[in-house]
Amino acid sequence: MIINSRFFNRSELIGFVSLLLLLVVILPLALDVFRLNLVAKYLTYAFVAIGLVLCWGYGGILSLGQGVFFGLGGYCMAMFLKLEASSVANTKIQSTPGIPDFMDWNQLTQLPFFWKPFQSFSFALVAILLVPGIFAFIVGAAMFKRRVGGVYFAIITQAIAAILTILIVGQQGYTGGINGITDLRTLHGWDIRTDHAKYILYFVEVAFLFLAILIAQFIRLTKLGRILVAMREQEDRVRFSGYSVANFKIFAFCAAAMFAAVGGALFTLEVGFMSPSFVGIVPSIEMVIYTAVGGRLSIFGAVYGTILVNFAKTSLSETFPQLWLFGLGALFIAVVLAFPNGLAGIWGDHVQPRIDRLLASRTKKSGNGGLVANGAPAE
Amino acid sequence: MFGDYSIGDLGAIFAMQGFAGLILFSVYVLMALGLAIIFGQMGVINMAHGEFMILGAYVTWMTSNAFQHFLPSLFPGYFFVAMIFAFIASGSLGMLVEWAMIRRLYKRPLDTLLATWGLSLILQQAYRSVFGAREVGVELPDWMMGSWQATDAIQIPINGMFVMCLTILITIVVAYVLFLSRWGKQVRAVVQNRVMAGTVGINTEKVDRYTFGLGCGIAGVAGSAFTMIGSTGPTAGQLYIVDTFLVVVFGGAASLLGTIASAFTISQAQSTMEFFLSGSMAKVLTLLAIVAILMMRPQGLFALKVRK
Numbered sequence: 001m002i003i004n005s006r007f008f009n010r011s012e013l014i015g016f017v018s019l020l021l022l023l024v025v026i027l028p029l030a031l032d033v034f035r036l037n038l039v040a041k042y043l044t045y046a047f048v049a050i051g052l053v054l055c056w057g058y059g060g061i062l063s064l065g066q067g068v069f070f071g072l073g074g075y076c077m078a079m080f081l082k083l084e085a086s087s088v089a090n091t092k093i094q095s096t097p098g099i100p101d102f103m104d105w106n107q108l109t110q111l112p113f114f115w116k117p118f119q120s121f122s123f124a125l126v127a128i129l130l131v132p133g134i135f136a137f138i139v140g141a142a143m144f145k146r147r148v149g150g151v152y153f154a155i156i157t158q159a160i161a162a163i164l165t166i167l168i169v170g171q172q173g174y175t176g177g178i179n180g181i182t183d184l185r186t187l188h189g190w191d192i193r194t195d196h197a198k199y200i201l202y203f204v205e206v207a208f209l210f211l212a213i214l215i216a217q218f219i220r221l222t223k224l225g226r227i228l229v230a231m232r233e234q235e236d237r238v239r240f241s242g243y244s245v246a247n248f249k250i251f252a253f254c255a256a257a258m259f260a261a262v263g264g265a266l267f268t269l270e271v272g273f274m275s276p277s278f279v280g281i282v283p284s285i286e287m288v289i290y291t292a293v294g295g296r297l298s299i300f301g302a303v304y305g306t307i308l309v310n311f312a313k314t315s316l317s318e319t320f321p322q323l324w325l326f327g328l329g330a331l332f333i334a335v336v337l338a339f340p341n342g343l344a345g346i347w348g349d350h351v352q353p354r355i356d357r358l359l360a361s362r363t364k365k366s367g368n369g370g371l372v373a374n375g376a377p378a379e
Numbered sequence: 380m381f382g383d384y385s386i387g388d389l390g391a392i393f394a395m396q397g398f399a400g401l402i403l404f405s406v407y408v409l410m411a412l413g414l415a416i417i418f419g420q421m422g423v424i425n426m427a428h429g430e431f432m433i434l435g436a437y438v439t440w441m442t443s444n445a446f447q448h449f450l451p452s453l454f455p456g457y458f459f460v461a462m463i464f465a466f467i468a469s470g471s472l473g474m475l476v477e478w479a480m481i482r483r484l485y486k487r488p489l490d491t492l493l494a495t496w497g498l499s500l501i502l503q504q505a506y507r508s509v510f511g512a513r514e515v516g517v518e519l520p521d522w523m524m525g526s527w528q529a530t531d532a533i534q535i536p537i538n539g540m541f542v543m544c545l546t547i548l549i550t551i552v553v554a555y556v557l558f559l560s561r562w563g564k565q566v567r568a569v570v571q572n573r574v575m576a577g578t579v580g581i582n583t584e585k586v587d588r589y590t591f592g593l594g595c596g597i598a599g600v601a602g603s604a605f606t607m608i609g610s611t612g613p614t615a616g617q618l619y620i621v622d623t624f625l626v627v628v629f630g631g632a633a634s635l636l637g638t639i640a641s642a643f644t645i646s647q648a649q650s651t652m653e654f655f656l657s658g659s660m661a662k663v664l665t666l667l668a669i670v671a672i673l674m675m676r677p678q679g680l681f682a683l684k685v686r687k
Contacts, residue, residue, distance in 0.1 A: 148677040170659030325504035332497025
């Protein structure tokens with residue numbers, strides 16, 4: 001159905017089908033449940049990467065605070081799960097039963113007001129999208145309306161990530177402090193820690209991921225996506241043409257925030273905890289790096305990049321803990337210096353033209369030989 | 380919150396916190412001076428700036444060990460030698476990095492951020508491999524220990540005063556180099572109009588390299604000064620980098636005066652609030668205030684008027 005539409009061009013279709021095969025067939029068959037759960041963890045970062053492709057690759061807005069939104073989404077989910085795990089029956093030994101254990105340790109006797117709505121699952125689900133979305137809207141509106149952009153935007157988002165981390169770590173009684181919200185057990189009575197649940201969660205997550213890919217691709221192909229690209233290339237001309245540049249930027253930033261938040265919420269489900277170590281500056285920059293390695297202009301590239309970098313991180317740091325940071329650092333530098341468009345750029349610029357040429361020479365069919373990926377040109 | 384203290388107590392508190400703030404101010408200024416040159420003048424986002432500082436700190440630590448072993452009689456003065464070594468080490472590494480990496484990225488400022496982040500990871504791991512993961516501290520010579528008793532309630536540590544004096548000295552040198560020396564004028568000419576500067580015979584590539592080297596060298600000296608007031612570990616650089624960028628941006632990127640003013644404002648706000656609130660809340664409030672002010676005034680406190 002998609003083949004004949006203009007929704008995916010050929011290389012994107014290859015990317016889509018191979019990703020589908022990889023995630024739905026190959027990986028579940030090839031990996032045991034522990035490794036599959038690791039892949040599931042990586043894929044939660046892929047949501048952030050997809051958001052960054054829209055916001056950074058297409059919109060030209062580099063946010064170094066995606067960890068904030070990943071964390072906000074994750075914390076919204078974790079708060080609901082924690083409240084479910086700390087029912088009165090489960091927390092009998094505490095001095096105040098019925099509140100999360102870390103609050104009890106910090107001498108809180110009552111659930112704080114902003115925790116109360118999270119007893120409802122539907123509220124938590126809405127909050128996962130709306131809390132980061134509204135936060136991104138406020139930050140984005142304040143900055144883009146005043147034409148703060150580029151480097152300054154990056155530094156301010158970084159500062160926001162620092163602020164949120166310090167706040168979460170400092171307010172131990174309300175947030176669980178540096179340990180975060182741990183020991184999450186059930187989702188609506190369904191134990192999320194069993195192997196069976198891990199398999200199901202993995203497939204749910206993959207389904208969400210493909211939904212996210214389709215949404216991002218849809219945004220990219222509409223007029224909206226083209227305005228984003230135009231804005232990245234020549235912001236003033238777009239403004240002079242009568243478009244509200246600020247509003248489009250706010251949209252891209254909010255969309256990226258929501259993608260990240262969904263990733264964060266799924267992360268909480270997959271690993272069973274959420275902590276400030278996924279909110280701060282270092283994880284935020286790492287998320288940008290996944291996107292850069294995969295290709296900032298390619299949605300599929302970003303997903304592949306996330307899986308690859310994380311896979312390399314896990315396997316290398318298991319065997320050569322010393323080498324890992326050297327390798328990662330060298331990878332960033334190499335990607336930035338030599339392949340600004342990441343792995344997808346290598347594919348589009350070097351591999352695919354060769355395949356095309358090979359196919360063209362084999363079938364002796366001239367004419368439509370120049371089917372090059374329609375990625376935007378390098379900056 | 381003031382109710383529990385008498386007027387005299389409050390005066391002493393403000394004086395002490397003011398001095399603590401001044402030491403923090405010196406730290407910020409030292410960190411930010413190098414970055415104000417690299418980011419403010421050249422537009423390069425150097426995420427490895429913290430690691431250049433740490434390099435200076437490690438060089439100081441090595442020099443102090445060497446003096447203790449080989450020249451114990453000269454130990455009280457080791458620091459001045461160490462500072463020079465730190466400047467040379469960080470400066471030459473900076474020039475090497477500029478040659479290998481940064482010069483290819485002048486047209487893509489956001490990419491310098493990613494590349495230098497990679498560099499910072501490599502440097503961190505290098506420090507960890509060479510010096511170990513443990514934090515190292517420098518043994519201070521006797522004359523730097525202890526504190527000066529100003530009044531009954533006010534005590535000022537001598538090493539803090541030393542760092543302050545050092546900061547003033549370095550600031551004056553940097554201001555002289557940038558604004559009065561022939562080379563500094565070339566730097567500013569290149570920054571304002573690269574093509575025109577090249578046309579009148581300035582070797583812009585060379586100026587770029589030495590500017591970056593100078594910024595990194597100052598970072599090394601800053602790291603050297605840090606060993607006077609704290610210990611150093613492989614990842615310590617990361618703790619400072621955001622603060623440093625905020626100081627520079629808040630002051631108005633290209634303005635040296637702005638950098639100093641913003642370092643003063645931020646450090647005083649931070650240390651005064653720290654006494655009444657917890658340290659983390661003081662930090663949060665300070666950062667929030669900076670972000671809010673930057674949203675209202677994106678160009679920073681002291682914006683330089685430049686034709687674009």
